[in-house]
Amino acid sequence: MKQIDYQGFELGPIRPPSEAYSLLVRINRGCGWNKCRFCGFYRDTPFSPRPAEDIMKDIDLIKEWLDIFQGNAPGRDPRDDGDREACYMAYHWLQAGLRNVFFQDANSILMQPQGLLRVLDHLNGLFPQIRRITSYARSDTINRIPLKYLKAYREKKLNRFHIGLETGNDHILKLMNKGVTKQAQIEAGIKAMSAGIEINEFYMPGMGGREYARASALDTADVMNQVNPDFIRIRSMALSDKLEMYEDYEKGILTRPNDIETIHEIRLFIESLGDITSVVDSDHILNILLELKGKMPQDKPKMLALIDKFLDLPEDTQNIFRLGRRLNIMGELSDLTVPSRVDRVKAIMDQSEIDRSNIDTVCDQLMVRAIPI
Ligand code: SF4
Helix, strand or coil, X not given: CCCCCCCCCCCCCCCCHHHCCCEEEECEECCCCCCCCCCCCCCCCCCEECCHHHHHHHHHHHHHHHHHHCCCCCCCCHHHHCCHHHHHHHHHHHHCCCCEEEEECCCHHHCCHHHHHHHHHHHHHHCCCCCEEEEECCHHHHHHCCHHHHHHHHHCCEEEEEEEEECCCHHHHHHHCCCCCHHHHHHHHHHHHHCCCEEEEEECCCCCCCCCHHHHHHHHHHHHHHHCXXXXXXXXXXXXXXXXXXXXXXXXXXXXXXXHHHHHHHHHHHHHCCCCCCEEECCCCCCCCCCCCEECXXXXXXXXXXXXXXXXXXXXXXXXXXXXXXXXXXXXXXXXXXXXXXXXXXXXXXHCCCCCCCHHHHHHHHHHHHCCC
C-alpha cells in the first residue's frame, strides 16, 4: 500500500447523516476493500493508510484553532498556513459542542491496533470532554480483530460502529461482491456488542431487485433479530449507471423496484422484526418515508401503520408525494395537506410532463442526483 507524505489537514468525502455535528478525523484514505459493485464512493480514492503521526498532526491543528476561537491563543489567517479546512472544522465542531467525533474514511479499524490506540489516546488527551467516537466498520474486519482490542477501543471512547450490513441474503451479498456472508455479519454484530460497542446496522432495501425483495427483507430481519443492534438505519438503494451492479439490471438479472415496491419490502422487514430493542431510523435522504422511526418492539405497530397510510393513498397522491420528496418540497406525509406544496409539485409535473408512465424513471434519476456516487 502506498504511503503518502503529510499534506496538511485532510477530510474524506463522506460521513453518515447522523455525524453532521461531529469532528471528522481522517484515519485512512478510501476503502481497503473497494470492491462492492453497488458502491462508487471511493472509486477515485485509492486506498492508503495514514500514519498515526499524521493523524495526530491533524488533531493538533484542530486544537490550535479551537484555542484561537476560545481566546487562548492569538489569531492567524488560515490562508497563511494552508489549513483552512482545519479552521472550518474546528469552528463547526465548537458550534456543535465538541462532543462527538467521526473517523473517516471507510473502515478506519483497518489501522493496526497499536496505531489506532495511540491516536485515541492523543485525541482523548487533548479533548477529554469527548463523549462518543464513531467509525464505519466492515463485518469482516471486526471478525479479525481480537476482542481485547475492541474492548480497548471502547474504553477509549471509540464506542460506536456503523456497519454496512445492506442485506442478510447471501445471494444478494454475492451479487454485490460485499465480501461477507450473512453468518459473518451476525458474528461481527454480536462480537462488537459484546465488547460494549454500540452498533448501527444499515439496511438497503431495493438492493435485490424485485426478484429478491422478499428474501432480502426476511434474511435481513433474521440478522437483526439475532444481533439486536442498537440502531437499524434504512437507506434505500439508488442505482447509478456508473456502478457495476447496474449491469445486472441491464441484463435483466435483477429488476429495479419502484418506491412503492421498496416500501412493501420495508414493511415486510419491519413486520418480521421480533422481540428486539433496536431503534429503527429512516433519516437518509434517499428514503421516501423519513418519518418512519421508532423503538422496537413497542413502536412496531406505529411504524407499520405509517407505511400502510402511505400504501393506502390513491396512486396519483402517492406520486405527488414521491416527487415532492425527491425534489425536497415535501418531508412528511402531512405535507400532502399543505396546498402550496401540493400545488408546487403538481405544477412541476404539468410543466415537465411527469405522470404515472414516467414517474419511476424521474424518481430514479433524482435519487442518483441526491448522492455523490
Ligand atoms: S460499501 Fe463500504 S466496504 Fe463496500 S466498497 Fe463501499 S465503502 Fe467499501
